[in-house]
Amino acid sequence: xxxxxxxxxxxxxxxxxxxxxxxxxxxxxxxxxxxxxxxxxxxxxxxxxxxxxxxxxxxxxxxxxxxxxxxxxxxxxxxxxxxxxxxxxxxxxxxxxxxxxxxxxxxxxxxxxxxxxxxxxxxxxxxxxxxxxxxxxxxxxxxxxxxxxxxxxxxxxxxxxxxxxxxxxxxxxxxxxxxxxxxxxxxxxxxxxxxxxxxxxxxxxxxxxxxxxxxxxxxxxxxxxxxxxxxxxxxxxxxxxxxxxxxxxxxxxxxxxxxxxxxxxxxxxxxxxxxxxxxxxxxxxxxxxxxxxxxxxxxxxxxxxxxxxxxxxxxxxxxxxxxxxxxxxxxxxxxxxxxxxxxx
Amino acid sequence: xxxxxxxxxxxxxxxxxxxxxxxxxxxxxxxxxxxxxxxxxxxxxxxxxxxxxxxxxxxxxxxxxxxxxxxxxxxxxxxxxxxxxxxxxxxxxxxxxxxxxxxxxxxxxxxxxxxxxxxxxxxxxxxxxxxxxxxxxxxxxxxxxxxxxxxxxxxxxxxxxxxxxxxxxxxxxxxxxxxxxxxxxxxxxxxxxxxxxxxxxxxxxxxxxxxxxxxxxxxxxxxxxxxxxxxxxxxxxxxxxxxxxxxxxxxxxxxxxxxxxxxxxxxxxxxxxxxxxxxxxxxxxxxxxxxxxxxxxxxxxxxxxxxxxxxxxxxxxxxxxxxxxxxxxxxxxxxxxxxxxxxxxxxxxxxxxxxxxxxxxxxxxx
Numbered sequence: 001x002x003x004x005x006x007x008x009x010x011x012x013x014x015x016x017x018x019x020x021x022x023x024x025x026x027x028x029x030x031x032x033x034x035x036x037x038x039x040x041x042x043x044x045x046x047x048x049x050x051x052x053x054x055x056x057x058x059x060x061x062x063x064x065x066x067x068x069x070x071x072x073x074x075x076x077x078x079x080x081x082x083x084x085x086x087x088x089x090x091x092x093x094x095x096x097x098x099x100x101x102x103x104x105x106x107x108x109x110x111x112x113x114x115x116x117x118x119x120x121x122x123x124x125x126x127x128x129x130x131x132x133x134x135x136x137x138x139x140x141x142x143x144x145x146x147x148x149x150x151x152x153x154x155x156x157x158x159x160x161x162x163x164x165x166x167x168x169x170x171x172x173x174x175x176x177x178x179x180x181x182x183x184x185x186x187x188x189x190x191x192x193x194x195x196x197x198x199x200x201x202x203x204x205x206x207x208x209x210x211x212x213x214x215x216x217x218x219x220x221x222x223x224x225x226x227x228x229x230x231x232x233x234x235x236x237x238x239x240x241x242x243x244x245x246x247x248x249x250x251x252x253x254x255x256x257x258x259x260x261x262x263x264x265x266x267x268x269x270x271x272x273x274x275x276x277x278x279x280x281x282x283x284x285x286x287x288x289x290x291x292x293x294x295x296x297x298x299x300x301x302x303x304x305x306x307x308x309x310x311x312x313x314x315x316x317x318x319x320x321x322x323x324x325x326x327x328x329x330x331x332x333x334x335x336x337x338x339x340x341x342x343x344x
Numbered sequence: 345x346x347x348x349x350x351x352x353x354x355x356x357x358x359x360x361x362x363x364x365x366x367x368x369x370x371x372x373x374x375x376x377x378x379x380x381x382x383x384x385x386x387x388x389x390x391x392x393x394x395x396x397x398x399x400x401x402x403x404x405x406x407x408x409x410x411x412x413x414x415x416x417x418x419x420x421x422x423x424x425x426x427x428x429x430x431x432x433x434x435x436x437x438x439x440x441x442x443x444x445x446x447x448x449x450x451x452x453x454x455x456x457x458x459x460x461x462x463x464x465x466x467x468x469x470x471x472x473x474x475x476x477x478x479x480x481x482x483x484x485x486x487x488x489x490x491x492x493x494x495x496x497x498x499x500x501x502x503x504x505x506x507x508x509x510x511x512x513x514x515x516x517x518x519x520x521x522x523x524x525x526x527x528x529x530x531x532x533x534x535x536x537x538x539x540x541x542x543x544x545x546x547x548x549x550x551x552x553x554x555x556x557x558x559x560x561x562x563x564x565x566x567x568x569x570x571x572x573x574x575x576x577x578x579x580x581x582x583x584x585x586x587x588x589x590x591x592x593x594x595x596x597x598x599x600x601x602x603x604x605x606x607x608x609x610x611x612x613x614x615x616x617x618x619x620x621x622x623x624x625x626x627x628x629x630x631x632x633x634x635x636x637x638x639x640x641x642x643x644x645x646x647x648x649x650x651x652x653x654x655x656x657x658x659x660x661x662x663x664x665x666x667x668x669x670x671x672x673x674x675x676x677x678x679x680x681x682x683x684x685x686x687x688x689x690x691x692x693x694x695x696x697x698x699x700x701x702x703x704x705x706x707x708x709x710x
Contacts, residue, residue, distance in 0.1 A: 232429065234425045234427050234429035237423075238423070238429035238431075238490075239442070240395070240416040241395075241419075242442050242446060242490075244417065244446055248446065253431060257433055
C-alpha cells in the first residue's frame with residue numbers, strides 16, 4: 001500500500017501548493033498595501049529601496065552621522081560608513097573598529113549599495129488620522145452600514161418568511177419577479193432612482209443610502225428563503241399548536257435556527273456598504289462632512305497623490321473593522337445551529 | 345376534556361379529494377385510532393382537527409364549539425408529530441415549557457408540570473439536554489411530554505411510533521395506552537399499522553381513499569368487517585378471499601369456490617337467500633384454517649384438499665401457503681402439523697367464521 005500512500009501524499013501536496021499559490025496571488029496586494037502604509041516618504045524616491053518599510057542605516061562618528069554602504073574589497077565585502085565623498089575615491093570608517101581611522105576606497109561611491117534596516121513608520125497612521133479626519137469618516141460609514149444592515153435584515157427576513165411559509169395567491173409569480181430584479185444592472189436603475197431621490201429632496205443626505213435597504217433585497221430574500229425552506233414545517237406547526245402566532249414562530253423557531261444565514265446576510269451587506277463608493281459619491285459629493293471612508297479616501301487620494309504611504313495607511317485603517325467583524329462572524333458561521341431535532 | 349365531532353367534513357387539495365364527507369363522533373375520554381394505507385386521508389383528518397389544514401366543507405366540533413376558523417393555538421389541543429418536531433435549539437426542559445410560557449403560565453406552575461411529566465415519562469435526567477443528544481426513544485418521550493404538560497382537551501398523535509425500532513415500539517405502545525388511562529383525556533391517534541390500531545384503540549376508524557369505511561371497537565372490526573377492504577386490512581396475515589357462487593343442493597346452501605365447496609351454517613342461510621345463484625366473495629381468516637388433526641374443538645370444519653406451497657415456522661404456529669387450481673390461501677396450522685412443501689394436505693375451514701361479501705359492492709352480507 002506504499003503506492004497508495006504516496007499517491008495520497010502527492011495529491012495532498014499538489015493541492016496545498018495550489019492553495020498556497022492562490023493565497024499568495026490574493027494576498028499580495030494586501031501585503032503591498034500593508035508594507036506601503038508603514039513606509040517613509042523618502043523611500044519612494046529611491047529605486048533601489050527594498051519592498052519592505054526600511055531606512056538607510058547610518059553610523060555616528062565623531063558627533064556626525066554617516067550613511068553605511070556595502071563596500072567591495074578584494075578580500076570580500078565590508079559594511080563601512082562613508083565619511084568623505086569623492087569623485088573617484090572616497091574615505092570610509094569601519095563602524096566595528098572606528099579607532100582604526102579612515103579607510104581609502106577607490107571607485108565611485110554612487111555605485112555602492114546602501115545598507116537598509118527594517119523601520120516601520122508608525123507615525124503614518126496618526127498623521128493620516130488627523131489629515132483625513134478619520135473619526136468623522138469612520139462614524140459616517142459605520143452609521144450608513146449598520147443602519148442599512150438592520151434595515152435589510154428586518155425587511156428581507158419578513159419577505160423571505162412570507163415567501164417560505166405563507167399561502168399567498170400568485171406567490172410563485174411574485175417570487176420570479178423579485179428574483180428578476182437581481183438581473184437589473186445598477187447602471188440601469190441608477191438614473192431613475194437618482195431622479196426620484198433628487199425630486200423628493202434626499203440628495204445630500206444619507207437617506208438614499210439607507211432607506212432603500214428597508215425594502216428588502218432580492219439576493220438576501222432568496223438566500224434567507226432557501227434557508228427557511230430547509231427548516232421542517234413541522235416545527236412551525238408544533239409551535240402553532242403550542243400557542244405561537246406567526247410572528248412568534250418566526251422569532252422563537254425560525255430565527256434561532258437561521259443564525260448562520262442571518263449572519264451571512266448581515267455581513268455581506270455590511271461589507272458591501274462599507275466598500276460602496278459610487279452611490280455615496282453620487283449622493284454626497286457636495287457634503288464632505290457626511291461622506292463615508294470610501295469617498296473620503298478617494299478625496300484624500302486626489303489631494304495627496306504623491307503620498308502613497310498616507311493613502312495606504314488610511315485604507316488599512318478603513319479595512320480594520322470589516323476584517324475584525326469577518327473573523328468574529330466566522331466563528332458564528334462555524335458554530336451554526338445544527339438541525340437534528342427532526343428525524344426524517 | 346372534550347368530545348370531537350366531524351360533520352360532513354370534506355378536504356380537497358385542488359382536484360384531489362383527500363377526505364370525503366367524513367362523519368364521526370368521538371366521545372370524551374375515548375382513544376380513537378384512524379387507520380388506513382398511506383394517502384387514505386387519516387393524517388389530513390387529524391391535521392384539520394389540529395387546525396393545520398383548512399376544512400373545505402363541513403364542520404369540526406371540539407366539545408360543542410365549531411373550530412373551523414379557530415387558530416390552532418386556541419383549540420386547546422396538543423399534538424405529537426411523527427418526526428417529533430422538537431425545537432433543536434432548545435433544551436428538553438424548554439421544549440416542554442415552550443407552550444406553557446406562551447400561555448403565560450406562572451413560572452412555578454411550569455416547573456411543576458414539566459418535572460411531573462418528565463417523572464411520568466422517565467426523562468427527568470434529560471431535561472438539560474438538546475434534542476440532538478437524545479436517542480430516538482428519548483425524543484419520542486420528550487415529544488409526548490411536551491403534549492402532556494399542556495393538559496389539553498384532546499391529544500393528537502400522528503404516527504408517533506413509526507420512527508422507533510420494533511422492540512421499542514411495542515414498549516411505547518403499552519406506555520401510551522397507560523398514559524391514556526392515567527390522563528383520562530380524549531386521544532386521537534393516526535397510524536398505518538393495524539396492530540397499533542388493534543392494541544391501543546377503544547375504537548378504530550378505518551379509512552380508504554378519503555372515505556370512512558367502518559368505525560367500531562377492535563373486536564367488532566375483526567369479527568364483523570363491513571366490507572372487503574376492512575376485512576383485508578384488519579388482521580395479520582390478511583384474510584383469504586375466494587370468488588364464489590352461492591348455490592343450494594338438497595336444502596343445504598354452499599359457497600361454491602370452483603375447486604371446493606364450503607357449506608353455509610344453517611343459522612346464516614336466511615340472510616344469504618337473496619344471493620342464491622349470484623357471485624359473492626368469501627373471506628376466511630388464516631387463523632380459521634386448521635390442520636384437521638389439530639383443529640380446536642367446537643369448530644364447524646369443512647375439509648379442503650390443497651397443495652402445500654410454502655411453510656413458515658413461527659414457533660407457536662406454522663403459516664402454510666396452500667394452492668388449489670384457482671386459488672391461493674394461507675392457513676395458520678398447529679406447529680405439530682406434518683405439512684411439507686409439495687405434498688397434498690387437507691385443510692379444515694371453520695365455516696362458522698367465514699365472511700361473505702357482495703361481489704359488486706364488496707360490502708358484507710348481513
